[in-house]
Amino acid sequence: MHQHQSMRYISPCARALVVGAALLFSSTMLAQRVAAQDTSASPPSESTADSARAYAAPSSVWNAQRIRRVIGDGTHVMLTDGTVWEVYLPDRPAVDTWKPGDLLVVREAAVMQGEYDYTMKDGRTHKLVWARLVGDVSSRSGS
Numbered sequence: 001m002h003q004h005q006s007m008r009y010i011s012p013c014a015r016a017l018v019v020g021a022a023l024l025f026s027s028t029m030l031a032q033r034v035a036a037q038d039t040s041a042s043p044p045s046e047s048t049a050d051s052a053r054a055y056a057a058p059s060s061v062w063n064a065q066r067i068r069r070v071i072g073d074g075t076h077v078m079l080t081d082g083t084v085w086e087v088y089l090p091d092r093p094a095v096d097t098w099k100p101g102d103l104l105v106v107r108e109a110a111v112m113q114g115e116y117d118y119t120m121k122d123g124r125t126h127k128l129v130w131a132r133l134v135g136d137v138s139s140r141s142g143s
Helices: 002-008 012-040 089-095
Strands: 064-071 076-079 083-087 103-113 116-122 128-136
Touching: 076 103, 083 089, 083 116, 089 128, 103 128
Parallel strands: none
Antiparallel strands: 064 076, 064 103, 076 083, 083 128, 103 116, 116 128
């Protein structure tokens, strides 16, 4: 009976593995859902973006990209290069104010916030946030 009771409790290491696997699975599912939405969505009209220039990757700024869309109240950001980024929880309200076409500078973070190992700085608001890469929809759209 003592052995049966000990089986009810999962060790902290096993629990961490289960939580990590669940997070990885949910991130993968989100990236697939975004990819499916992106391929079925029509391209933005001239009224939603100033011009095609607003969606082009800037050539003069190192590691700069433009925002394609902000997903889920600032939870995720999709860039014009097809990458999808999850935003660090405390930074999500600021990210929710970002707009398609805004310029972002993406850099590897000098100091990580948990699993969030990159920073994004918005060129319009100059707000720096932490993020982590969760997917690349451009690599899947060709399949």
